[in-house]
Amino acid sequence: MNSKIVNLFANKPEIGEFTVQPAIGEVYLVGAGPGDPELITVKAQRLLKEADAIVYDRLANPALLDYARDNCDLIYVGKKKDQHSLPQDEICELLAMLARCGKNVVRLKGGDPFIFGRGGEEVEHLNKQGIYCHIVPGITAAIGCAAATQIPLTHRDHAHAVTFITGHRQEGTLYINWDLALQKNSTVVFYMGLSNLREITSNLLERGCAAETPFAVVAQGTVDEQQVLLGNVSDIADKLEQHPLPSPALLIMGDVVKANGYAQQLADLATQAAPAKMAILDAI
Numbered sequence: 001m002n003s004k005i006v007n008l009f010a011n012k013p014e015i016g017e018f019t020v021q022p023a024i025g026e027v028y029l030v031g032a033g034p035g036d037p038e039l040i041t042v043k044a045q046r047l048l049k050e051a052d053a054i055v056y057d058r059l060a061n062p063a064l065l066d067y068a069r070d071n072c073d074l075i076y077v078g079k080k081k082d083q084h085s086l087p088q089d090e091i092c093e094l095l096a097m098l099a100r101c102g103k104n105v106v107r108l109k110g111g112d113p114f115i116f117g118r119g120g121e122e123v124e125h126l127n128k129q130g131i132y133c134h135i136v137p138g139i140t141a142a143i144g145c146a147a148a149t150q151i152p153l154t155h156r157d158h159a160h161a162v163t164f165i166t167g168h169r170q171e172g173t174l175y176i177n178w179d180l181a182l183q184k185n186s187t188v189v190f191y192m193g194l195s196n197l198r199e200i201t202s203n204l205l206e207r208g209c210a211a212e213t214p215f216a217v218v219a220q221g222t223v224d225e226q227q228v229l230l231g232n233v234s235d236i237a238d239k240l241e242q243h244p245l246p247s248p249a250l251l252i253m254g255d256v257v258k259a260n261g262y263a264q265q266l267a268d269l270a271t272q273a274a275p276a277k278m279a280i281l282d283a284i
Helices: 042-050 062-067 088-100 119-128 141-149 194-206 236-242 262-283
Strands: 004-006 027-031 053-056 073-076 105-109 133-136 161-166 186-191 214-219 227-232 249-253
Touching: 027 042, 027 088, 027 119, 042 062, 042 105, 042 133, 053 062, 053 088, 088 105, 088 119, 119 133, 141 186, 141 214, 141 249, 141 262, 194 214, 194 236, 194 249, 214 236, 227 236, 227 262
Parallel strands: 004 073, 027 105, 027 133, 053 073, 053 105, 161 186
Antiparallel strands: 186 249, 214 227, 214 249
């Protein structure tokens, strides 16, 4: 692959870096899926092969860039907690700029573009610029992690509804609808809540959530490095301190967590592997 990687950290590209074409290109917001590079759609794969530029996130598996054709511009705009390679408003303008240069652009976003992916903001900006934007859905992390751990998000005997909630702070505050999170006979999935797990579970308990409500943390779901931690609302934060997990991680709460024994098997494997890993590190 001879694709050109554009480093926005070192040299932020000016419009002059890209050849301006008379026709305006189009932008495709493409869901990269939950991690496993095979969990993308056929359409997403085709668009990656045809793109003039791919603007990609941290959570998009790098293996997907292998589909890029020669001379495709690969532009990283990933974000970590408190570390943004490019502010969101500049990402929006970058997409518009590339399209105005006549390029067909794939905006490759982890999971699904419209599930906590800020895809709505990017579409709104492009529409205001008169640039047509296509949406290609992807498997969101909740669906991917549930499948990988065999935790059914809905179940006839356990959960008649499922709710997706962001556990991420905005301007220092958790904006969580606790009444929604405490619905009976339902499953709740918290995105981006790993670092706020103790605050989330404390608030749930204070508002009457049963202490024994099953709780799962799924880290790096759907890939070989996946790890699972199981507990309940009252002890999962303590367990996470004893067995720290990396991000990205998803939090799943509800009776479905224990609907079958597979998730427990995965959790047992993860906790058994942790001491061995520490022993190796100590020996180095």
